[in-house]
Amino acid sequence: MSKMATACTVKSVNNLRVFKIPQQEGADSIVRKLENGLVSILNSRQPNQSLQELYTIIENLHSSHRGVLYEKLQGLLEEALLEILEAVVRECEKMPLLIQFWLRFCSQIVIIKNIFLKCDRSSQNSNKYNTVQQLSMNLFKTLIVMSPQIKNEVTKEILQWIEMQRKEITIDLNQLQNALGMLNELQVYDDIFHTEFLRISHNFYLDEGAHLIDELDVRAYLRHVLARIKEEQEREKDYLKKHTATAVLEIVYKNMIKEHLNKILDKTFQLLYKDVIDEELGILYNLLKKVTLGLKKLEEYFMNYIMNSGNGIVNRPDNDKIMIQELLDFKDKVDVISEKHFNSNEAFSNIIRTAFTKFINNKQNKPAQLLAKYIDAKLRAKDLTEDQLEIILGKVMVLFRYIQGKDIFEAFYKKDLAKRLLLGKSTNQDAEDSMIGRLKSECGPAFTSKIEGMFKDINISQGINNAFKQHLVHNLTPNSSDLCINVLTSSFWPNYSTYNVNLPPELVNYQATFQKFYSNNHSGRKLVWQSNLGHCIVKATFDAGNKELQVSLFQTIVLLLFNEAEKLTFAEILELTNIEVDELKRTLFSLACAKNRVLCKMTKGKEIESEDLFGVNTKFTGKLFRVKINQIQLKESVEEQHATEKSVLADRQFQIDAAIVRILKYRKRLNHNELISELFNILDIPVKPYDLKKRIELLIEREYLERDKDDPTNYTYVA
Structure with missing residues (x-):
């Protein structure tokens, strides 16, 4: 393991020159020379003999005296190591001195290995003797590291250094790396360090988790756990072996996350309900990936969060006006959570789809109705660009997919579309076509066939009106008003109630002329007049000047009565118009009690009563030349x-x-x-x-x- 390498690496002695041993010199004398040289090396002194001469001694003697040479070396090593042991034992903090001796010993062994190179090569071939490396490491392990006086102290001091590091106290990282490198080199890493390190790590993170989960805000807690994990990962890079680092990370996840999982999730989602947590959701997700069943638990909480929030939106009293916008905003929010923080995990996408389908349809028909109304408002809006409309339509189609009562949506969408088409309120034909295309793609052509038929009727009606106007010109028919008539296929359009009201004579004559013209060109078809769908521009003169009033046909019928009378009672208006009572009350309220009061209600009271008296408000003023009168009767009643x-x-x-x-x-x-x-x-x-x-x-x-x-x-x- 390169990060834990010690100084005990093999270095070759270059340019060795072989010395001839004098024949008269005995073996004992030669061995003494070798012994003196080795003692000098083990005492970090320069030997009297050169390294080449010591190497030559080994080369000449190794074949016949190999055992003696190794025994002599072992004895010298034991003496040197016992002196080291005695020195280390005297120290209170033993590791710094032990590491110093270890590094020096490794350097000495490198020199000795080069001297004993011939012996080592022969020993490797015969397996009878340990090599210098094996011999020296075994002796250092047995006499020093595994000795009763040292073993426990080694473990204790190394663990103290790591504990200090965890408490953000500066330590000598090189010392720690050398200490664990020594244990690894001596093959006692697991025996002396690994097991005990995991034990103290377990206790450390168990205590820290139990303490901090209650003390810290959950956002700070999650960031703290993430920091701890990064610290342990850095330790693997710096000095821990992989299997130790893996095991300690499992301890962190278990003791700081799994042990407190419910509490972490409770606190996290409490903040999510308050919209005061963001990036920490991604931290939580990545932490739970490493915990058994962690993501499953997160899925449960996420489902409950969406269901609770969604039910709160659709069931909140008096929330109809903003329900769809809130649902769209909430959908955007959970999509961001799923995509940004939960790594676009398909399980969470499925949860969003399942939860939205459940809570939206718990409200039965209301969301379908309100979605149609929302789309109607956007297609009427004048302050949206085409790109903005496309984005909105794309989002509402997602909600549409969740709605099971698509027939309810269709019915209300058609009613609103009818008003847009008949009143000319649609602001963007491309957006209308886009919406139809989306509905057709989602539900098939049968779903949109009647909607497309409504557009077709409007287009055909334009041609019919052009032909009718040419007919009037050709026949020199007098016409003081410019009328446009829409001929609608009843099976395409919503069902409307038929009102038998008293129309102005001019309009009655115009209808009769058109009916004759249409019958001549389309035999076998019956026209049913829907007077409640008509709208008009009425020219009016007030004291402040002339105005054009944008009003419904019912409002028009009422206003024209005041060309013949200054004042009229409710009963008189009812008799003259034959408008149904409730409808007439709404009509008079819009003309006399709303924002633009072109009529005066001469009796007190906010409601329209049967004995009320009305007249023209000659003092009426308005900033605009064309004034729109609120068409209350066109607002859909309960x-x-x-x-x-x-x-x-x-x-x-x-x-x-x-x-x-x-x-x-x-x-x-x-x-x-x-x-x-x-x-x-x-x-x-x-x-x-x-x-x-x-x-x-x-x-x-x-x-x-x-x-x-x-x-x-x-x-x-x-x-």
Whole structure:
């Protein structure tokens, strides 16, 4: 392990010159020379003999006296090491001196290994003797490091250094690296250090986790744990072996995260509810990846967070106006969390989809209705660029996918689209086309066929109006007003109530002329006039000057009455117009009690009563030449909303009935559970088993189906 390498590396002695041993000199004398040289080396002194001469002695004697040479070396090493042991034992802090002796000993052994090179090579071939390296390391391990006086102190002092480092006290990193390098070189790293290090690390992080989880804010706690992990990773780079570093990291994750998992998640999501946590979510995610079932627990909390927050949005009283915007903002928020902090993990994307589908549809039809209204408002808006609209439409389509009652959405979308088209309120045809394309892509062409038919009717009506105007010119028909008539296919458009109101004579004549023209060109078609959908520009003269009033047809009918009378009672207006009472009250309120009061209500009271008296407000002023009068009657009432929902529910019943009959007509006979299962598979509307059972019972009463006499759970189609 290169990071723990000691000074005990082999260095060759270059340019060795071989000396001839004089023949008359005896072996004992030669060995004494060698012994003196080795003693000098072990005492860090320059030997009297050159290294080349000592090498030559070994070369000449190794084949016949190898055992003697190794025994002599072992004895000298033991003497030197015992002196080292005695010196180290006397010290209070033993490691610094021990490391100093170790590094010096390693340097000495490098020299001796080069002298004994011939012996070592022969020993490696025979395996009879240990090499100098093996011999010296075994002796240092046995006599010094593993001695009773030293062993425990080595462990204790190394662990003290690491504990100081964990407490941010500066230590001599080189000393620590050399100490663990020594243990590794002597192959006692695991015995002396690894196990005890993990034990004290376990206690350290267990205590620190228990202390800090309650003391620190969870954001600070997560950052602290992350810092601890980085510290332990740095220790692997600096001095720990890989298996030790891996084990201590597991301890950190277990004692600082897993042991306090619920408390960490509780505190984290409390801050998330308050929108006061951000980057720490990513830290939490990465920490939990390393903890058994950590991400599963995070998924549970994330699901609960989305469900609780989502239910809070859709169930909050009086939240209709901002519900969709809040849902879109919340969707953006959880998407950022999932993509930025949870690494776009598919499990969390699925949780978002599942949770949104659940809480949105817990509210039944309301979100579908409000989503249609939200889109209507955006398509009417004049302050949005095309790019901004495209972004908004893309986001609302995500919510649309979650809504199960798409037929409810369709019904309200068509009602709002009708108003945009008939009142000319759509500000961007490209955006309208884009929305239709998105709906068609999501639900298929059948879903948008009627919507596309509505646009087609408007385009065709433009051609009809141009032809009609040419017809009037050609026939020299007098026309003091510029009228535009939309001819709508009833099956495409929402159902509207028909009002039999008293129109101004000029308009009655105009209608008759158009009816004749249209019938001549489109035989077999019947026109039904929807006066409640009309709107007009009425020219009016006040004391302050002339104005143009942008009003509904009902408002127009009322205003024109005051060309013939200065004052009229509610009862008189009702008789003259034949407008339904509630509708007339809304109309008069918009003209006499709202922001732009072109009529005067001459009796006190905020509400419109049957005895009220009205006249023209000749003092009316306005900054603009064209004044828009709030068209209160065009705002969808609660009753109209309920009527729309009721119509959709009736359509659902027809779909269910048709599906039941179609299945049994094909299958002839079917068990109740099998029939319910097939219905759930083919119906794309939100239904409950109870609703299906109820429709089956009604079809039995109407004799489309019958129960099996022997087994009432089986149904048979009645031909």
